[in-house]
Amino acid sequence: MLKKIRVALAVIFGLLITMLFLDISGVLHRYFAFAAKLQFVPALLALNVVVLIVLVVLTLLFGRVYCSVICPTGIYQDVVAFFARRLKPKKRRRYRYSKPKTLLRWVVLALFVVGVIAGVAVIPALLDPYSLYGRMVTELLTPLYSGVNNLLVKALGDGNYTFVEADVWMKSGISFALALLTLLVIGYLAWRNGRTYCNTICPVGTLLGYLSKLSFLKIQIDPSSCIQCGRCVRACKASCIDVKNHAIDYSRCVSCFNCIDTCSENGIAYTVSWAKKRVATQTVSEGLEDAGGKTVQKVAEKVSAQDVEETAGKEVSKEMAQGVEKGGSSRRQFITTSLLIAGTAAELRAQSNRRSMIKYPAVRKDRFNRLKPITPPGSVSREHLNDACTACLLCVAKCPEKIIRPSVNEYGWEFVMQPTLSFEKGYCRTDCTICSDVCPTDAIKELTKANKTKTAIGHAVHIRENCVVVRDDVNCDACWRICPTGAITREYRDDGTPYVPPANNPNASTVNLRLVPVIDKDKCIGCGACEYICAARPLAAIHVEGYATHRLLT
Amino acid sequence: MEAKNPFNQRKITRRKALKYMGLGAALIPASWYLGGCSGRTKMDWADIKPDTENVPVGKMTYTTLSKTGDRISLLGYGTMRFPTVERETPEGVRSFIDEEKTEELIDYAMAHGINYFDSAWMYHQGESETVTGKMLKKYPRDSFFVATKMPGSVRSREDAIATYHKQLEKMQVDYFDYYHLHSLSNDQTYERIYKEWGVLDFLLNEKKEGRIRNLGFSFHGNQALFDKLLAEPVEWDFVMIQMNYLDWQHARLPASYMYNELEKKNIPVMIMEPLLGGRLARVSRNVMEMMAEERPNDTPARWAFRFVASHPQVMVVLSGMTLMDHLKENIKTYSPLEPMTEKEKEILQKAADIISTYQIISCTDCKYCVPCPYGVDIPGIFLYFNKATYDSNVPNLDGPRDAEFRRASRAFLVDYDRAIPELEQANHCINCGECIPTCPQRIRIPSELLRIDNLVQQLKAR
Structure with missing residues (x-):
């Protein structure tokens, strides 16, 4: 049930944000723009305190649901993994527990923070999962979508004003190449091992991961029920279930709930965090849970306030960084010219369809x-x-x-x-x-x-x-x-x-x-x-x- | 007496036809009542299909000219609008005459009695004469009549003479049956080319030598020039004028004036633009309903053709037929011609009164203005605008911003982008004025483009 809710929400959010980018009618962005504004890194850079608080509170309550439901790159990986599970040979479908790459995660997060503070925008741009997704859709999916749209327009013929021809063009060689690279690398990782990107590289994943260690509701294993069959491990795309120790690495768990239904002994549950022992004894008094809930909420509030202060501190230093005079932008020829040429050629081909009676054809400048x-x-x-x-x-x-x-x-x-x-x-x-x-x-x-x-x-x-x-x-x-x-x-x-x-x-x-x-x-x-x-x-x-x-x- | 009348043959046909028509007129409404037909409330374009079934052979109406005895099909083939194909050239994609389709059309026309072919130096940017000559080569020279024209763009006497010889070569003939002074529209040009440079004397000499059998002119000018030309001490064998039911009363120089003058002087009249470049082939719904009231099965094109052809001084009506369906329908219209009744003519005058109130642009898509040096698709834009007018897709900026406005607005902008590539749209006119002297319809092209672009920009404003 929980999994179904998660999947439904993820599908809705995934479609919302994808359509926000894809839409060529020029209408949807009025209603869908909020989906982009809910994203973590954009909200951080926009100093959007409301969204940040919402996301932090959400994480403290439910764990990394942001990564499961809101983050489009997370959803993209789940889609790839969904097909991988169905298409791969049976043996290789299984996920395995792996040790956390804690050092790598902190280094990347530090790099991200330094990138933001020092104003080297390319670092956050290449790490932010939302922006990675945005570029994939804009550079790779939009041309396809427009192409299908154009075929539809052709099929419908004259007198159709609902669907209108869309321009298919490459925005820039470098963002196209990077989008393709993102698609392939993250896609490959997701195909192999599920959420590898989220749990080794993504700075948002790291940040929310450590925050979710404190979350109110968590996936928990009941040691007394566990028969060490390992079914849950094989279903865990985050590779975070250490079944031998009945331990779950909450910094990596994205609250996808895939494990719960796999357990034949009903030994995994999504439940109140400190009630671990009580789950084991299978008797949870309602009154106690209520009282506990309140305390934890208070804790959560404290933590979130602290976190907001932290974020605000970061922002202040960012503001200061803004004030720092930057040197004139270097005009280094750093792009691969071949990509640019490919881009221009595609554009030229798109334009070659012109009226013939013009002796001096109107060409784009x-x-x-x-x-x-x-x-x-x-x-x-x-x-x-x-x-x-x-x-x-x-x-x-x-x-x-x-x-x-x-x-x-x-x-x-x-x-x-x-x-x-x-x-x-x-x-x-x-x-x-x-x-x-x-x-x-x-x-x-x-x-x-x-x-x-x-x-x-x-x-x-x-x-x-x-x-x-x-x-x-x-x-x-x-x-x-x-x-x-x-x-x-x-x-x-x-x-x-x-x-x-x-x-x-x-x-x-x-x-x-x-x-x-x-x-x-x-x-x-x-x-x-x-x-x-x-x-x-x-x-x-x-x-x-x-x-x-x-x-x-x- | 009868034998001397050049229109002898047609007058007989006409009389017969009148009888049939009287019968038909009585029968058609009767059949409505009998059939209980009542659903003819809304008439849409698609409702009338061109009548292309059972095209008769050997029923074509001909005009016999008294002077030469030439027996000319009343429907002549204009070679300005042949089907085209696009081909890659070093200068980019250009359109060329589709010779395969053209041959099919010409063979069909010849087989169904059309024997008059009208070309010109300017048509299809020079290709028309060559292709027409090539297509007619396989027929005996006395089985058809060809016409071509001296372009107004010649730069000197020598250029004119060279052009003339080149035309004989291109059309692969030893003589022209009909030769025009092309598109006379301005007195200075006429004086310079034909008087000062002596090109008229040269052509008259060619006529004496027998390489031109009939000499005349095609006309796009004002009344003063028209009167002057008719008063010239030259024996014009024919005059070609722009005539159709709209221009009959509503042109700057009404076709009725020119026609009556020519009739007085007994000069045979050739007709160009009977459909105004296709503009009269599609009419607005209310006009269509008026026509259908009288003749429910006739297309607007057939009405327009019958109108011009029903004038006895008319020797040939030129039609630039691009599609086989055009050709078939037109052959049926003229095989034999069913002359127009006075009542029908009245209906057309009412229709003309309505059509003349539209804000349409009098472009006939002759393409003399292209290529525009800056790439604007001038005729394309004008034709598009006229089509949008007929389709009631031109939004009224002074009216309420209601659902109808929004519908028209979207349709107008979407169709505009579909009809005209972005870089060839009206906003790219730089007002250089190069096109102004080329337009035989005297459209003030840059101002009209500006007017259309102003509308587009206002609709685009969010």
Whole structure:
């Protein structure tokens, strides 16, 4: 029964968070975003005290149910293990007890803490189970999902407006490669031995594991009933049942309840922790349990308060770390170029399906190699983003304009895969705040629509030599027309005098004039509309450079 | 007297047809009552299928021209809209005429009595003349009539003459039956090419030499130019005008004016755009119902074809048939032609009054404006917009934001993305103005694109 509840809850949570990433209708994130905000590391980095308290209390009451029910990577491993148990030859299906790798666990946890405090974001990003999962879904599952969706659209034909074509694209070579690696490594470990990742590497697993040693309810073996048959050991994907000593390593038990039903002697139970001896004698007085319950709850409260203080302390030091001036980001060429090339090739293939009557086919422009990367609106500053982001790619997956992608070395290698903006596929619409709505770590802070239109994330720069007005000697008003804030005015190309439309016809045709754009930095919000629409190829003649700290325009 | 009348043959057919029609008109409503048919409340597009069964052979209506005795099928084959295939080229994917399908179409047309083929230098970006010539090569030269046209894009007298010789070569013929001054629309161009450079004299000389049997022009200009051309001391053997029931009264220069002038001068009239590039092949529901009231089995296309062909001065109606179904239905319409009654003409004038109130763009998909140097799919966008108008999918921004608005809005945006690749959509127009002089319909292309894009952007705003 307990197992059924656990499985049901895990399926619900797993679907919630997977659909949050996968959904291409642009609707579900409004209802599902909480599933990401419940995750431990994002809540920690967002200083989301409520969620942290909930998770700690949950662990102190029920053990590591977070790992069983809420953590998507945990659920992913259970799914792999589920199939492994059914597909592997009988002998190799069995799990075995193994000794804890305590030292490794503490080292990894320490590394995680150092990574957070020292601001080497790539370490928490590579260890946080939620972000690992987010990247797997965004890079690997989303293309499949969109592909199936597109087949469905094709099958349904005209007149279907329920399902709409989705763009299948690779967000970045490096996050794709890492996602694939995660999928294979964690998948392999889960296939072999169940929850190996959770119990040797995962810092959240370590932290919650030691916390769950204090939990109120625990799986317990009744030594008097136990016949040492080892059935429970073979069912334990956490390898934490030491049947010889009738001991369970609670730092590794994820409260999956798989063992309970395997016991032919009813010798395993999920029950109140200090009642161990009483279980053995099989007489538990109700009055005693009640009294005991209260005491333990008090203990739990104390512990959780202590824990929160600890966490808060950590956060303070993190805040301090934020204040530390960081050196300029190194632009080391550290990515594997082959992966990038593969990514670009895939994108090109996707675009080759074009109308033929165009003699000069409309091709997507190349990505601009910016001097200063652009951070998503709401991220306040590059530093804030770098410190708080775990690169789960939820913002990348949810951006309806597909302008957010995982960085390569724009911010330096320590911050790889954190979101950065570029405008080949679209531009940042002034009325959209989805990335800030969904971000679970608060790396992208909530932004009201009113503030969004005033938040400058960068400013446009015009490169005259590339402008079609100069190069092709034609009239072009694309950037001026699209600019949502009126930051672009125009001047005569040849003598630089400002263009003033005739008073009686402000929209008079300028077909015979040659005007170039002038950018007012005090009005430009860096939305990239001009860069997106610019007709110049292969690079836009007008592009956005990011601000290190966003400006609020008046 | 009878023998001299160039429309002799058709007038007889028409009289006969009238009798049948009278009978038919009496019978059809009767059959409704007998059949107890009452479920004709809502008429949807799909309800009327083109009539492509039992296409008759040897029943085609012909026009015999008094001057030359040419016996021309009233339905002519326009070669601007052949079926195409996409092929990879060094410059990217481009479309080419699908020769296999085209041959099938032309063979079918010849077998069912179509003997007039109208090509031009500009069609299919130069490919039309070559393919038409190649396809007709297997038929005896006197079994068909070919027409082609001097493009308005020639740069000099020498260029024009070279173009002309190239056309003879491309179409693999020794003479042209009909030769046009293509798309006369502006006085300066006409004066420069045909007078200043003497290209008209050159063509008249070719006619004298017998390499052009009939010389005329196709027209897209204003009334002043039209009057001027008719007053020229040149004997025009024919004039091609854009005529259909919508343009009859509702064009800038109404087709009725041009037709009447030509009738007065007894110049045979060729018809282009009888369906306005397909726009009249699909009409809105209320128009459809008006038509079905009178003739429940006829498609809007058949109505449009019968309208133009029922004018006696018309010698040939050109139709650019892309699909075999178009061809079959059209052959049936003209085999033989059942002339239009006055009542039917009245219905069409009412329909035209309704259609002319739509905010549609008068694009006929002739593709003279493409390629756009910046990659905008101009005709695609206009056709899409018109289709959305007919489908009632253009949301009314001034109306209430109700369920209907949301439905139309989603349908409009989704279909827009489906019809036009993102990078070829209207927002990519940079207003360079290169397309403006190319449009024979005189659409102010950049402003229209801007109007459509404004709508798209307002709908996209969340």
